[in-house]
Amino acid sequence: MSVVTTNNNSRHQPDRRGHFGPYGGRYVPETLMSALNDLDVAFRTAWRDRIFRQKLNEELANFAGRPTPLYAVENLSEELGYPVFLKREDLLHTGAHKINNALGQALLAQRLSKKRIVAETGAGQHGVAVATVCARFGLEAVVYMGVKDMERQAPNVSRMKLLGAEVIPVENGTQTLKDATSQAIRDWVTNVRTTFYLLGSVVGPHPYPMMVRQFQRVIGEETRRELRRREINASVLIACVGGGSNAIGFFYPFLQDDMQLYGVEAAGEGIATEHHAATLSAGRPGVLHGSYSYLLQNDDGQVSEAHSVSAGLDYPGVGPEHSFLRDTGRVRYVSVTDEEALQAARNLCRYEGILPALEPAHALGYLRYLDKKEIGDGAVVVCLSGRGDKDLQAFIEG
Amino acid sequence: MNLRTSLHDKKAKHEKVLSCFLTAGYPTREATVPLAKAIARGGADLIELGVPFSDPLADGPVIQRSSLRALREGTTLPWVLDITSELTAELSIPILLMGYLNPMLAYGAERLLKAAKEKGVAALIIPDLPIDEETDLWNQAAEMGIPLVPFVSPTTARERFAMIDRKAKAFVYAVSITGVTGARKSLPTEVEMYLKELTQNIKAPTLVGFGISNPDEAARMAKHADGIIVGSALLSQIDEKGGIDENCQRVERFVREIKKAITCLSPTGENK
Numbered sequence: 001m002s003v004v005t006t007n008n009n010s011r012h013q014p015d016r017r018g019h020f021g022p023y024g025g026r027y028v029p030e031t032l033m034s035a036l037n038d039l040d041v042a043f044r045t046a047w048r049d050r051i052f053r054q055k056l057n058e059e060l061a062n063f064a065g066r067p068t069p070l071y072a073v074e075n076l077s078e079e080l081g082y083p084v085f086l087k088r089e090d091l092l093h094t095g096a097h098k099i100n101n102a103l104g105q106a107l108l109a110q111r112l113s114k115k116r117i118v119a120e121t122g123a124g125q126h127g128v129a130v131a132t133v134c135a136r137f138g139l140e141a142v143v144y145m146g147v148k149d150m151e152r153q154a155p156n157v158s159r160m161k162l163l164g165a166e167v168i169p170v171e172n173g174t175q176t177l178k179d180a181t182s183q184a185i186r187d188w189v190t191n192v193r194t195t196f197y198l199l200g201s202v203v204g205p206h207p208y209p210m211m212v213r214q215f216q217r218v219i220g221e222e223t224r225r226e227l228r229r230r231e232i233n234a235s236v237l238i239a240c241v242g243g244g245s246n247a248i249g250f251f252y253p254f255l256q257d258d259m260q261l262y263g264v265e266a267a268g269e270g271i272a273t274e275h276h277a278a279t280l281s282a283g284r285p286g287v288l289h290g291s292y293s294y295l296l297q298n299d300d301g302q303v304s305e306a307h308s309v310s311a312g313l314d315y316p317g318v319g320p321e322h323s324f325l326r327d328t329g330r331v332r333y334v335s336v337t338d339e340e341a342l343q344a345a346r347n348l349c350r351y352e353g354i355l356p357a358l359e360p361a362h363a364l365g366y367l368r369y370l371d372k373k374e375i376g377d378g379a380v381v382v383c384l385s386g387r388g389d390k391d392l393q394a395f396i397e398g
Numbered sequence: 399m400n401l402r403t404s405l406h407d408k409k410a411k412h413e414k415v416l417s418c419f420l421t422a423g424y425p426t427r428e429a430t431v432p433l434a435k436a437i438a439r440g441g442a443d444l445i446e447l448g449v450p451f452s453d454p455l456a457d458g459p460v461i462q463r464s465s466l467r468a469l470r471e472g473t474t475l476p477w478v479l480d481i482t483s484e485l486t487a488e489l490s491i492p493i494l495l496m497g498y499l500n501p502m503l504a505y506g507a508e509r510l511l512k513a514a515k516e517k518g519v520a521a522l523i524i525p526d527l528p529i530d531e532e533t534d535l536w537n538q539a540a541e542m543g544i545p546l547v548p549f550v551s552p553t554t555a556r557e558r559f560a561m562i563d564r565k566a567k568a569f570v571y572a573v574s575i576t577g578v579t580g581a582r583k584s585l586p587t588e589v590e591m592y593l594k595e596l597t598q599n600i601k602a603p604t605l606v607g608f609g610i611s612n613p614d615e616a617a618r619m620a621k622h623a624d625g626i627i628v629g630s631a632l633l634s635q636i637d638e639k640g641g642i643d644e645n646c647q648r649v650e651r652f653v654r655e656i657k658k659a660i661t662c663l664s665p666t667g668e669n670k
């Protein structure tokens with residue numbers, strides 16, 4: 001539909017209006033257009049502002065606990081026959097990479113003098129991160145969460161409440177991340193003058209996909225620095241893809257390098273069934289939640305229900321930059337089933353003493369499908385985007 | 399006569415326009431044609447047929463519910479197009495389609511414009527398509543005489559008014575308040591100021607909608623615009639378990655009351 005930008009260089013995306021090739025843009029009600037413009041300007045100004053960046057870096061270091069380790073998992077490496085490293089985002093404060101973005105946007109909300117924050121959450125990790133930064137900066141937090149997710153990620157609901165956030169159950173539609181996002185956007189449209197929408201992934205209308213990527217690229221930058229310092233030759237990077245924020249943050253600094261990048265989506269009960277969330281493998285481009293991107297939908301353009309054991313990956317859309325990287329072939333998007341992810345998580349726990357969240361367990365689950373020729377004498381690095389305390393129930397039951 | 403000309407005509411005669419929104423396929427597909435006819439009998443000047451979408455971002459609970467129900471009833475865009483041609487054959491008022499972008503993209507934008515032309519659709523309203531995106535679609539639609547209707551809202555930057563005016567080949571849809579659709583008991587007082595500023599700066603006919611729930615509010619809003627749009631309040635007249643005839647009667651009565659309230663405003667004033 002949209003005009004394809006002639007510049008296919010991944011580093012130069014998006015264009016000024018938020019298009020990654022044909023994807024992205026701003027497909028929102030007119031009421032939000034001026035808020036999105038203001039946000040775009042505020043973000044660009046802040047990002048160039050040394051003082052803002054310094055403040056953000058201090059918070060990332062002292063509050064969130066950056067940098068995170070790049071850790072060699074020896075038992076797993078031995079079993080697989082090639083070296084595997086984990087980028088330990090699970091060790092961050094609140095237990096996932098989501099805090100990187102939440103801190104950045106909370107500082108922006110302060111610059112814009114917005115005191116009320118709304119957010120959506122699936123796994124509850126973003127919700128907890130939002131509740132946390134709001135407690136830290138004295139902001140009001142309102143988090144929308146599907147009732148199905150409130151059940152399966154109950155510990156995070158209690159955490160959010162303890163942190164002072166209002167958690168609003170969403171009973172509409174799928175009762176998961178998709179409808180929580182719609183409800184958060186409706187709140188924002190209604191209260192746009194006083195409210196900042198703290199979106200949790202690289203989805204939504206411009207500038208969110210670009211902005212959230214910039215806040216998450218610290219994952220990849222630290223990884224790159226550490227690989228250099230320790231003279232590790234990495235040939236493959238793997239990350240899970242829900243909306244795609246940990247993956248793009250991890251991949252972005254490596255897009256010009258020649259290593260193979262894998263984005264792992266949730267195959268649920270299998271992508272041949274109707275019960276999966278493998279948007280890039282099985283979807284078609286369309287518009288949901290403000291941007292043009294791959295989407296799980298039926299022939300009539302109605303959005304399909306996604307399915308995954310992982311609440312954080314249970315979403316029928318994906319960030320527009322991933323759609324672009326899929327089409328250019330720079331990143332390969334693959335998928336891993338519920339069962340495989342659960343098994344990979346249990347193994348990491350049992351043999352390495354690390355309990356991963358269900359989301360990055362999908363990235364771990366792909367390890368056994370890697371082609372040894374592709375790895376060569378290099379190493380594989382997996383982004384361990386979060387820890388699994390919230391998922392204990394699923395690991396024990398499943 | 400095209401839609402814009404007929405709206406300008408009404409404007410010249412100081413006749414306020416009443417546009418009524420009805421989710422196609424709600425509460426059942428059989429009910430759509432009779433309900434649309436009831437709306438016309440009640441005195442509506444335009445009908446907006448809502449094409450249901452699974453994720454109606456700009457809508458409140460009433461239209462969300464009606465959309466999901468219509469989808470369960472098997473309502474699709476091709477079906478709504480067919481119904482439109484049935485209605486245009488029988489009714490003398492213009493039929494517009496209102497719906498979210500994705501089902502239209504899935505159908506094919508160009509194919510949709512062609513079908514809309516063939517079936518007699520007067521214009522398209524797409525709440526998640528701002529004037530900044532899909533330039534080709536905006537232009538092609540204007541060329542083919544199936545104009546897209548741009549929105550303006552209380553938060554719209556004044557610099558955008560001229561651009562929006564230029565895009566408006568039929569009329570401008572003025573959203574009364576920041577928020578989603580859904581009846582409000584009354585609208586805040588800032589609305590009047592905003593509508594005044596808007597109509598001073600925009601040449602295209604302006605219809606105001608979102609939240610208008612009763613004859614008093616209808617009259618209040620119509621005073622400051624060329625017409626009004628009523629949606630959720632009308633859908634609320636429909637009893638999902640009720641019979642078609644009964645629902646049609648209620649809807650017709652409701653439309654007539656609203657129409658009467660805004661007709662009293664015209665200097666020529668007599669009620670129909």
Ligand SMILES: Cc1ncc(COP(=O)(O)O)c(C=O)c1O
Nearest residue numbers: 125242243244245246312359386
């Ligand atoms: C630990 C963890 N990883 C990954 C995700 C998926 O989000 P994204 O693809 O934006 O990284 C989530 C979402 O809740 C999460 O909690």
